[in-house]
Amino acid sequence: MRVSLYIPMLVLAVGLAAADPQYCLSPMKRTDERINSHGYPAETHEVETEDGYVLTLFRIPYSHKLRNQNERRPPVLLQHGLFSNSDCWLTSGPDNSLAYLLADAGYDVWLGNARGNIYSRANNYISLNSPKFWHFDWHEIGTIDIPEMIDYIVAETNFKKVHFAGHSQGTTVYLVMLSERPEYNDKIATGHLLAPCAFFEHGRSAIFRWLGPLVGTPGGVWNQLLGDTELIPHNNLINRLVDNSCGTGSPFDSICKNGFLMFANGGYQNTNISSMQQMIETHPGGSSSNQGIHYLQLWESHEFRQYDWGTKKNRELYGQDLPPDYDLSKITAITHSYSSENDALCGPDDVDTLVSKFVNLAEDHRVPWKSFNHLDFIVANNMKELVNDLVIERINKHESR
Numbered sequence: 001m002r003v004s005l006y007i008p009m010l011v012l013a014v015g016l017a018a019a020d021p022q023y024c025l026s027p028m029k030r031t032d033e034r035i036n037s038h039g040y041p042a043e044t045h046e047v048e049t050e051d052g053y054v055l056t057l058f059r060i061p062y063s064h065k066l067r068n069q070n071e072r073r074p075p076v077l078l079q080h081g082l083f084s085n086s087d088c089w090l091t092s093g094p095d096n097s098l099a100y101l102l103a104d105a106g107y108d109v110w111l112g113n114a115r116g117n118i119y120s121r122a123n124n125y126i127s128l129n130s131p132k133f134w135h136f137d138w139h140e141i142g143t144i145d146i147p148e149m150i151d152y153i154v155a156e157t158n159f160k161k162v163h164f165a166g167h168s169q170g171t172t173v174y175l176v177m178l179s180e181r182p183e184y185n186d187k188i189a190t191g192h193l194l195a196p197c198a199f200f201e202h203g204r205s206a207i208f209r210w211l212g213p214l215v216g217t218p219g220g221v222w223n224q225l226l227g228d229t230e231l232i233p234h235n236n237l238i239n240r241l242v243d244n245s246c247g248t249g250s251p252f253d254s255i256c257k258n259g260f261l262m263f264a265n266g267g268y269q270n271t272n273i274s275s276m277q278q279m280i281e282t283h284p285g286g287s288s289s290n291q292g293i294h295y296l297q298l299w300e301s302h303e304f305r306q307y308d309w310g311t312k313k314n315r316e317l318y319g320q321d322l323p324p325d326y327d328l329s330k331i332t333a334i335t336h337s338y339s340s341e342n343d344a345l346c347g348p349d350d351v352d353t354l355v356s357k358f359v360n361l362a363e364d365h366r367v368p369w370k371s372f373n374h375l376d377f378i379v380a381n382n383m384k385e386l387v388n389d390l391v392i393e394r395i396n397k398h399e400s401r
Helices: 002-019 030-038 098-104 140-157 169-180 184-185 206-215 221-226 236-245 255-258 275-280 289-301 312-318 348-355 383-399
Strands: 043-048 052-059 075-079 106-110 162-167 188-194 335-340 361-367
Touching: 030 169, 030 348, 043 140, 052 098, 052 140, 075 098, 075 169, 098 383, 106 140, 106 188, 140 162, 140 169, 140 184, 140 289, 162 169, 162 383, 169 184, 169 188, 169 275, 184 188, 184 312, 188 383, 206 289, 335 348, 335 383
Parallel strands: 075 106, 075 162, 162 188, 188 335, 335 361
Antiparallel strands: 043 052, 052 106
């Protein structure tokens, strides 16, 4: 499967580099380097989880524009989506990206990286090359990684609560954490769910049609072949190719866009192509195949529930034939939802289902632009006005109480 993808991409990459120096490879820029390049201070922190994974958190402790390092700065944790990493919060630059905007609004900004992505690829007990390293999905990210990050931030900043914003899978793990470990509701100041993903019954993405029937039901041969492995691993050569191909003026620009239509649904009417090019430099960021399989199970079952291992193993793990549902009624933290009509992964009908499960949702905001899609929450030209300003406004309102 990987060979069939990489061989033609490799040939194209070599051909491009040979034909035009414009398409030669360039070094990957890390999150802290991106932050520093705009004049902001950056810190790197490592958090070891209870099961040995070493997670990297990047921090913008204050804004060089405000010079507010000696002032009270409430912490905010930003958590990326599937296949992503901390860079997604930076690629549109200081004028548009949520991380910089929060720093300039006076907040202490922390950028999380889930186990398995390019910044969190170590475990003190398991080799990266072992299938056991990849034996996790977003359930473990929600029940272990995010709580560990929050505890670390609380200890470092001496604040009792942390504001949280997540995109896509970053919203899923928030829901998992607060339903499975409800004591963490008391550690959330406000939560902000960008493109919230929990139910997928009405998912329109081609990825559901292509892969859902193959791996959405447990016990099949595809589950055995694809489970416990790295899904779409990061590859420097491939990333440099896609990075250059998606640049403004590239002859391959239309191919680049079409390659993301399964996520964007209907094109890139709002997308900042320069932002997309910056993001692609370190994307896909690496994840476990179990994360993708778990999402496809939700599409097949129409439920938001734990990983389905099949009847026999379910009985051993859960004491029942089917995996238990996540009890969203346990979520009491102040939570705001931001969704869009043109989201092919987590669309309005499924957001309706999610909202109906909440007992205390502070806000159900629907982006008014009909063309706004799943990736636009991260790379749209107008994401500042349509989403990010609203997030900061809600956080400011909470802090002013």
